[in-house]
Amino acid sequence: MLRRLLASAFWTLSPWRLAPSTAPTKPTVIIGAPHTSNWDFVLMLAIAWRLRIPLRWLGKHTLFTSWRAPLMRALGGIPVDRRAPAEVVGQVIELVRAGKVFGLVITPDGTRGAHTHWKSGFHRVARATGLPVTLGYVDRTTMTCGLGPSMEMTEDVRADMDRIRAFYADKAGYLPKNRVEPRLREEDATPDA
Numbered sequence: 001m002l003r004r005l006l007a008s009a010f011w012t013l014s015p016w017r018l019a020p021s022t023a024p025t026k027p028t029v030i031i032g033a034p035h036t037s038n039w040d041f042v043l044m045l046a047i048a049w050r051l052r053i054p055l056r057w058l059g060k061h062t063l064f065t066s067w068r069a070p071l072m073r074a075l076g077g078i079p080v081d082r083r084a085p086a087e088v089v090g091q092v093i094e095l096v097r098a099g100k101v102f103g104l105v106i107t108p109d110g111t112r113g114a115h116t117h118w119k120s121g122f123h124r125v126a127r128a129t130g131l132p133v134t135l136g137y138v139d140r141t142t143m144t145c146g147l148g149p150s151m152e153m154t155e156d157v158r159a160d161m162d163r164i165r166a167f168y169a170d171k172a173g174y175l176p177k178n179r180v181e182p183r184l185r186e187e188d189a190t191p192d193a
Contacts, residue, residue, distance in 0.1 A: 003049040004049055004050070004052065006046075006049060007045075007046050007047075007049035007050040008050065010046045011046065011050060014046075015143055016043065016046075016143050016144070016145060017142075017143055017144050017145075018046070018047060018050060018144070018145065018146055019144045019145065019146035020146070021047065021051060021146035021147040021148075022051075022147065023051040023052060023053050023147075024053065024101070024103055024132075024134055024147075024150065025101065026101060026132075027095065027096050027100065027101055027102050027103075027104070027129075027131050028103055028104070028131055028132050028133065028134045028150055029103075029104050029106055029122055029125055029126045029129075029131050029132070029133045029134070030044075030103040030104065030105045030106070030133075030134045030135075030136045030147070031105075031106060031107075031108060031122055031133060031134070031135055031136055031164070032044050032057075032105045032106065032107040032136050032138075033107065033108060033109055033118075033135075033136070033137060033138075033168060033171070033173070033182065034109060034137070034138065034168065034171055034172065034173030034174075034178075034179040034180065035107035035108070035109050035173070036109075036138075036173035036174050036175040036176070036177075036178035036179055037173070037174035037175045037178065039174050040107070040138050040173070040174055043138055043145050043174070044057075044105055044136060044145075045075065047136065047145060047146060047147065048103060048105075051147070053102070053103045054076070054100065054101060054102040054103070055075075055076040055102065055103050055105060056076045056077075056078055056095070056102050056103065056104045056105070057075075057076055057077055057078065057104070057105040057106070058077075058078050058080045058088060058104070058105075058106055058121075059072060059077045059078070059079060059080065060079070060080060060082065061079040061080060061081045061082075063077065063079070064077065064079040076102075076105075078091060078104075088121075088125065089124075089125055089128045089129065092104060092125060092129050092131070093128075093129055096129055096130075096131065103134065104125070104131070105136065106121060106122040106125065108120070108121065108122050108182075109179075109180040109182075115180060116180065116181075116183070117180070117183050117184060117185050118180065118182055118183060118184055119184075120157075120184045120185070120186050123153050123157065123160065123184065123186075126152075126153040127153050127155075132150040132151060132152050132153075133150065133151055133152075133153055133164075134147055134148070134149070134150040135147070135148035135149060135150075135151075135164065135167050135168070136148070137167075137168065137171045138171070138173055138174050139170070139171045139172050139173070140172045140173060140174055140175070140176055141170075141172045141176070148167055149167070151163060157184060157186045157187050158187045161182060161183065161184055161187055164182050165181070165182045165183070168182050
């Protein structure tokens with residue numbers, strides 16, 4: 001109840017607008033993109049709380065130390081030790097098997113440093129767990145954010161990314177200068193048909 005009240009206050013007072021969005025009815029991987037600022041996290045929480053989506057998100061394990069650990073877990077965080085990333089897929093599969101409906105937010109593009117590609121973890125997790133991918137977005141040019149379509153990931157990485165690129169083509173992120181084009185290194189390794 002408190003989360004819904006906070007989300008309602010946020011959407012009333014914020015210059016941002018929540019675009020018409022439907023909450024997923026089954027577990028899904030939610031891409032949070034373009035991920036250009038840490039403010040994206042606040043916007044994603046506001047979306048999830050307004051739509052009553054039980055939110056889970058992946059964060060580096062160092063965020064879950066000392067006083068921050070209980071807060072991060074209460075906000076839906078799942079610590080990821082980058083030395084053992086395969087454990088994350090197992091944790092997600094356990095949640096799915098337990099029948100929980102949730103949105104697992106993964107931000108495939110980082111906010112720090114120059115880079116040219118998204119990380120492919122969202123695609124690998126979706127394929128390994130059988131979860132669809134829901135396209136969450138932030139767009140500064142229209143001051144809107146929300147959830148777009150959900151789609152199944154396939155073995156054809158390039159075709160999947162072409163659909164994702166088409167959706168994000170007009171989405172600028174919170175800080176447009178930090179936007180990274182949706183492209184995975186795995187696409188570059190895929191031979192043209």
